[in-house]
Amino acid sequence: MNILITGLITGSMLALLAIGFSLIFGVARIVNIAHTAFYMVAAYCIYYLSVRVGLNPLLSMLTAVAAVTVLGLLVYKFLIDPIREHEGAVLIATIALAMVFQEVTLRLFTGDYRTVDFLITGFFTVGGVKVFYQQLLTFGVVLVTLGAVWFLLMKTRLGLAIRSMAEDREVANLMGMNESRLAMITLGISVALAGLTGAVLAPLTVLNPYMWMEPLIIMMAVVVLGGLGSIKGSFVAAFILGFTEALVVFLVPKGAFLKGSVALTIMILVLLIRPEGLFGVSFEEER
Amino acid sequence: MKIMTLGWRLALTCCIVMVMCFPAWGRTIKIGVIGPMQFVQGKGHWAGATMAADEINARGGVQVGGEKMKIELIKADSNEFINVADATNAMERLMTQDKVDFVVGGFRTEAVFPMQDIAMDYKKIFIDCGAATTALCTRVAENYNRYKYFFRQTPFNDIYLVRTSFAHLAMAAAVMKKELNVPIKCAIVAEKAAWTDGMIKAAQATIPKLGMELVGTWQPSDKATDVTAELSAIQKSGANVVFTIFSASVGITFARQAGELKIPAAQVGINVEAQKDGFWEATKGMGNYVFTTNTYCRGVEYNELTTPFMDKFIKRFNETPTYTAGGTHDAILYALVPSIEAVGSLDADKIVAHLENREYKVPSGIVKYEKTKDGKPTHDLTWGPGYLTSLGVQWQDGKLVGVWPNKWKLAPDGPEATYKGIVPMKLPPWLKK
Numbered sequence: 001m002n003i004l005i006t007g008l009i010t011g012s013m014l015a016l017l018a019i020g021f022s023l024i025f026g027v028a029r030i031v032n033i034a035h036t037a038f039y040m041v042a043a044y045c046i047y048y049l050s051v052r053v054g055l056n057p058l059l060s061m062l063t064a065v066a067a068v069t070v071l072g073l074l075v076y077k078f079l080i081d082p083i084r085e086h087e088g089a090v091l092i093a094t095i096a097l098a099m100v101f102q103e104v105t106l107r108l109f110t111g112d113y114r115t116v117d118f119l120i121t122g123f124f125t126v127g128g129v130k131v132f133y134q135q136l137l138t139f140g141v142v143l144v145t146l147g148a149v150w151f152l153l154m155k156t157r158l159g160l161a162i163r164s165m166a167e168d169r170e171v172a173n174l175m176g177m178n179e180s181r182l183a184m185i186t187l188g189i190s191v192a193l194a195g196l197t198g199a200v201l202a203p204l205t206v207l208n209p210y211m212w213m214e215p216l217i218i219m220m221a222v223v224v225l226g227g228l229g230s231i232k233g234s235f236v237a238a239f240i241l242g243f244t245e246a247l248v249v250f251l252v253p254k255g256a257f258l259k260g261s262v263a264l265t266i267m268i269l270v271l272l273i274r275p276e277g278l279f280g281v282s283f284e285e286e287r
Numbered sequence: 288m289k290i291m292t293l294g295w296r297l298a299l300t301c302c303i304v305m306v307m308c309f310p311a312w313g314r315t316i317k318i319g320v321i322g323p324m325q326f327v328q329g330k331g332h333w334a335g336a337t338m339a340a341d342e343i344n345a346r347g348g349v350q351v352g353g354e355k356m357k358i359e360l361i362k363a364d365s366n367e368f369i370n371v372a373d374a375t376n377a378m379e380r381l382m383t384q385d386k387v388d389f390v391v392g393g394f395r396t397e398a399v400f401p402m403q404d405i406a407m408d409y410k411k412i413f414i415d416c417g418a419a420t421t422a423l424c425t426r427v428a429e430n431y432n433r434y435k436y437f438f439r440q441t442p443f444n445d446i447y448l449v450r451t452s453f454a455h456l457a458m459a460a461a462v463m464k465k466e467l468n469v470p471i472k473c474a475i476v477a478e479k480a481a482w483t484d485g486m487i488k489a490a491q492a493t494i495p496k497l498g499m500e501l502v503g504t505w506q507p508s509d510k511a512t513d514v515t516a517e518l519s520a521i522q523k524s525g526a527n528v529v530f531t532i533f534s535a536s537v538g539i540t541f542a543r544q545a546g547e548l549k550i551p552a553a554q555v556g557i558n559v560e561a562q563k564d565g566f567w568e569a570t571k572g573m574g575n576y577v578f579t580t581n582t583y584c585r586g587v588e589y590n591e592l593t594t595p596f597m598d599k600f601i602k603r604f605n606e607t608p609t610y611t612a613g614g615t616h617d618a619i620l621y622a623l624v625p626s627i628e629a630v631g632s633l634d635a636d637k638i639v640a641h642l643e644n645r646e647y648k649v650p651s652g653i654v655k656y657e658k659t660k661d662g663k664p665t666h667d668l669t670w671g672p673g674y675l676t677s678l679g680v681q682w683q684d685g686k687l688v689g690v691w692p693n694k695w696k697l698a699p700d701g702p703e704a705t706y707k708g709i710v711p712m713k714l715p716p717w718l719k720k
Contacts, residue, residue, distance in 0.1 A: 002515075002516055002519050006513070006515065006516050009513075010513075106325050107325075110325050110326070110327075110330070111323070111325045111326035111327075111368065112326070112327055112565065113536045113539055113560065113569060114569070115539065115543070115568075115569050115570070115571065117571060118571070121547070122547075123547065123548055129519055130515070130518075130519065130548045131515075132515070132544075132547065132548075135515075201512075204512065204513065205512035205513075205540075206510075206512055206536040206539050206540055206569075208536060210369070211510075214510060246516065249507075249516040249517065250516055250520065254504055254505065254506050255506070256479075256505060256506055256507045256508065256511070256516075256517060257479035257506055257507060257508040257509075257511075259508075260508075
């Protein structure tokens with residue numbers, strides 16, 4: 001039961017991050033290394049608004065997601081768009097951007113660890129396992145968000161346009177779609193997802209300016225494992241790695257710190273057998 | 288006339304520039320303060336050093352022979368939590384660019400080792416105010432001519448740190464036996480880091496000798512943000528005491544989640560985050576009853592220097608001094624300056640010869656540098672009643688109070704230690720149900 005619950009929660013967090021990253025890569029071939037840095041910025045916004053300003057925690061979360069989305073759009077307009085055609089340059093620029101976010105956060109909030117309040121305190125027991133209400137809430141929010149993303153992509157005209165762009169940029173361009181505008185909207189959605197991850201995770205984690213690095217590595221592992229650019233692949237791979245992490249913690253207590261390494265090892269093994277990732281081919285066909 | 292005016296103006300400008308560039312005409316004693324300045328440890332280094340320097344400068348400076356010299360502090364951000372190379376660069380800069388006379392600070396062992404070597408290359412006295420590794424001082428005994436410029440100010444070495452933690456654990460076990468009359472089952476939870484490896488081995492060997500059953504060892508990542516899995520397993524193991532070894536953010540996560548889930552086990556050991564005033568807020572009050580080793584605690588007095596130092600520090604910085612703050616403060620005010628004045632010189636060799644033989648009082652006890660069995664100086668700190676012991680502190684309803692040493696003896700026939708302000712340890716109420 002413990003493995004099931006921990007795996008579900010970890011997997012859903014990873015899914016939220018990885019889908020946002022995959023989305024912008026699949027649509028615009030933008031490798032946004034700063035993706036988890038946006039998650040960190042959102043978490044700090046919530047800390048600032050709810051703890052220092054004293055704003056309602058829920059309102060703080062909504063404000064933080066909105067602020068991070070706007071920040072993402074500005075970044076796209078002034079940093080990514082001018083160099084978009086050079087994938088390597090985008091990659092390096094977003095690494096630099098993440099470092100800038102980290103350093104600015106360090107200057108503003110120092111390296112001290114920060115926490116924010118749970119929205120709901122207390123816990124309940126399922127099968128002898130204690131689960132925080134906050135974890136349950138987080139899991140619910142993640143499910144709703146993933147459902148909303150699926151609806152947006154599959155049932156709306158915008159989603160159709162995004163999927164068309166992901167399928168073939170040139171043809172979509174020839175069909176009159178504004179590629180740059182779509183890329184900007186997609187980046188906005190992607191960053192909003194990162195912001196939302198920060199918002200739902202902030203109460204469950206300890207904030208520090210380097211908190212973006214660890215999830216970045218696991219998120220990359222999820223994306224590569226699932227198949228670069230594949231949303232479905234990211235979703236499945238997130239839960240595979242989420243359950244793997246939970247298994248390591250429960251079955252090898254003294255090796256709990258190895259959970260990240262085990263996840264990366266699985267990724268490497270899968271890549272050796274299927275270089276395109278678990279769902280690379282099927283997703284290509286699906287697209 | 289206009290040319291003359293211009294000439295005078297130029298001369299005046301030159302004078303102003305010179306005055307601005309050289310505000311103090313007399314020579315100053317330059318002390319480098321090195322530490323991770325964006326983190327609480329480095330901020331402590333700087334706070335303690337500035338307090339000591341201001342106090343000395345306010346009384347006219349340091350009497351060096353026939354000359355009064357003021358202290359000038361040079362801040363060096365070692366960034367050692369993130370990059371050890373930054374620490375060596377910062378130390379190198381202090382030596383070559385800032386040309387300091389002395390250095391105080393340092394925190395992470397991995398960074399202090401190379402920093403120590405750089406300072407020794409330049410034959411500059413470097414007083415460690417953060418790293419506990421014994422090997423730093425073993426170097427002094429093994430290669431005295433090279434490493435004699437290195438001294439430890441705080442904390443005492445890791446061997447003594449472990450012995451202190453076991454004394455805390457024994458006291459907690461005694462309280463539990465007395466109040467609950469249950470057999471003690473102990474779980475070890477240590478963050479995965481190099482410094483905890485030796486402590487885990489020592490704990491695994493010592494806990495059964497203390498009459499407790501060891502039920503398991505858990506090692507989450509030092510940055511773990513969720514330890515509910517570990518907590519479930521600990522509860523399942525039947526542990527009623529958790530021996531913690533944490534220095535990083537996992538200390539907050541563990542205490543917060545254990546408190547929130549009302550895990551029926553007392554937390555005793557090392558939790559660096561729990562030493563800070565901000566711990567209560569960081570754990571949202573869930574860190575109640577967490578017990579950790581610490582150097583300072585409001586209301587606890589080691590000697591007559593403690594309260595004036597604490598009051599002054601709290602008034603100025605609005606927080607309890609950390610051990611790094613106390614360390615740099617004592618290194619400048621009680622170690623360096625009296626030795627400089629005694630030898631009447633800034634000559635490092637003369638100061639070393641004087642300092643290593645001194646026994647002096649600081650707000651956290653009495654400093655006496657150890658020697659090996661064959662009499663070689665190690666410049667390490669003497670531990671035990673009458674010297675340095677540190678404290679055992681516990682969070683009790685939002686307040687950090689001192690609970691150890693309470694009639695503690697290192698040896699059955701040795702002196703007893705209890706400091707003014709020590710109160711009894713409390714067990715979490717959910718442990719009694």
